[in-house]
Amino acid sequence: MSDRADSHIHLFNPGYTAELPVSCRRINPDEKTLYEALALKYNIKQALVVGYEAEEAYRGNNNYLASLVPAHPWVRPVAFYDNPASMTIQSLEARLAQGFVGISLYQFEQTEARLNAVPDSIWRWLGDHRWLLSVNSTAEHWLPWQNILRRFPDVRLVVSHLGLPKAPANDEQAAECVATVTALAKFPQVYVKLSGFYSLSTPAHDYPHRAAWPLVPVLLDHFGTGRLLWGSDFSPALEYVSFPQMLDVMQYLPCLDSKSRQQIEGENLIRLLNEASTAQP
Numbered sequence: 001m002s003d004r005a006d007s008h009i010h011l012f013n014p015g016y017t018a019e020l021p022v023s024c025r026r027i028n029p030d031e032k033t034l035y036e037a038l039a040l041k042y043n044i045k046q047a048l049v050v051g052y053e054a055e056e057a058y059r060g061n062n063n064y065l066a067s068l069v070p071a072h073p074w075v076r077p078v079a080f081y082d083n084p085a086s087m088t089i090q091s092l093e094a095r096l097a098q099g100f101v102g103i104s105l106y107q108f109e110q111t112e113a114r115l116n117a118v119p120d121s122i123w124r125w126l127g128d129h130r131w132l133l134s135v136n137s138t139a140e141h142w143l144p145w146q147n148i149l150r151r152f153p154d155v156r157l158v159v160s161h162l163g164l165p166k167a168p169a170n171d172e173q174a175a176e177c178v179a180t181v182t183a184l185a186k187f188p189q190v191y192v193k194l195s196g197f198y199s200l201s202t203p204a205h206d207y208p209h210r211a212a213w214p215l216v217p218v219l220l221d222h223f224g225t226g227r228l229l230w231g232s233d234f235s236p237a238l239e240y241v242s243f244p245q246m247l248d249v250m251q252y253l254p255c256l257d258s259k260s261r262q263q264i265e266g267e268n269l270i271r272l273l274n275e276a277s278t279a280q281p
Contacts, residue, residue, distance in 0.1 A: 002262045004247075005046040005269035008134070008160060008195045008231030009035060011075070013064045016235045017057060031235050032068060032075075038234075038243050039074060045266070046273050048231075050134050050160075051080035051104045062095070069099035076273050078102035078134045085117035089125055101276040102132030102156075111137065112144035120152075127154030130275045134193075138164035142180040149187040156189045156272070158229070161196030162219065167211040174214035185222035191272070192219050194264060195231030197249055204240040208252040217255040225260040229269045 010016060011031050029037075039047065049068075053061045065077035079095045081087055081103055092103075103126070107114065126133065133156060135145075145157060163181035168174040175182070184190045194216065197209035219228060232246040250261050 001043045002266055003270065004042060004044045004230075004266040005048075005273065006039075006044050006232050006234070007048045007158065007193045007229035007269050009047045009049055009234040010052060010236060011035065011049050011065060011068065012052075012058055012061060012235075032072070035234055036072070036074070042243075042247060044074070046074055046076055046270055048101075048132065048134065048158075048269065048273070049075050049077040051078055052106070053080045054082060054106055066095075066098040066100070075099075076101050076277070078104040078132060080104045080106075082106075083114055085114050087118060087122050089121060092122070092125055092129075092131075096129065101273060102134060102158075105133065105135045105137075107135060107137045107141055109141075111141040115144050115148055118148075123148065123152040123155055127152050127156075130154075130156060130272075132156050132158050132272060132276055134158045134160055136160045136164065139180060142184060145184060146187075149184065149190065153187060154189060156191070156276075157184065157187070159184070159190065159192045160231070161193060161199060161233070162212065162215055163192065164196070164199070165215060167200040167202075168214050171214045174218045178215055178218055182218065182222040185227075190223070191227045191229055191268070192223055193229050193231040194219075194250070195229075195233050196237075198233075198237055198240045207241050207245050208249050213253060216253050220255055220260075225256075225263045226268060228264045230261075230265045 014027050015031050049065055051062050051065055053059050062079045068075045077100050079100045084105055135157060149155060159181055163178055165177040168177045197212040198204045200212040201209045230250055237246050250265060
């Protein structure tokens with residue numbers, strides 16, 4: 001079995017909850033222990049752990065992830081910033097020292113203004129360190145990234161969950177649904193996570209999520225196999241599907257052969273993480 005790497009997981013303390021303030025359902029075993037066991041079973045060597053602190057229940061997630069790094073080398077975290085304009089060189093260097101390999105952004109409003117407010121020195125730092133910018137966004141909110149990437153082409157943007165598009169009604173509509181994402185393909189350091197398929201299904205547990213399938217060949221045509229990354233969306237996805245289903249959905253996609261899946265399920269992300277972990281200014 002080839003080495004795998006997961007481009008999108010969450011680890012919360014005490015755990016994820018879908019409907020706040022309902023108590024979490026991941027206490028015993030905790031999310032870290034559960035994922036570690038799954039990673040061993042499915043040969044997942046590295047995981048990009050996406051920090052998230054936008055809700056009160058998840059405050060302090062960055063520091064929790066930092067606490068996991070020393071004893072768990074498979075944990076490769078990206079630090080959550082509520083507003084990209086709040087990044088400073090000092091804060092980035094502090095996170096670098098803690099073992100972070102990038103930043104996590106959730107941008108669904110005022111995206112252009114917030115990105116434009118980031119000093120050039122920050123974009124240069126991110127590019128020089130080959131950090132991964134894991135971004136959750138959608139539709140027109142991907143458009144302002146073109147200006148940033150045009151000026152700073154070394155910045156490594158990683159688009160989460162296929163770009164969070166609407167599900168296409170048919171194959172012909174697929175290209176339109178991800179048009180703002182594929183517009184970024186001309187920038188060579190943009191990558192797309194094949195994750196969150198369940199969010200396009202109705203109901204969400206409608207495995208193997210055929211509603212999302214037409215989007216993958218479009219993304220493949222624009223980004224190639226070398227810039228697509230498999231992601232499980234553990235543990236939120238466990239609300240709807242099992243972990244084997246999060247992984248095995250890749251085998252259902254008719255546009256991917258075994259060699260392509262090997263790249264997407266592991267090789268691509270492992271390369272990016274190796275580069276980020278050794279990056280120097």
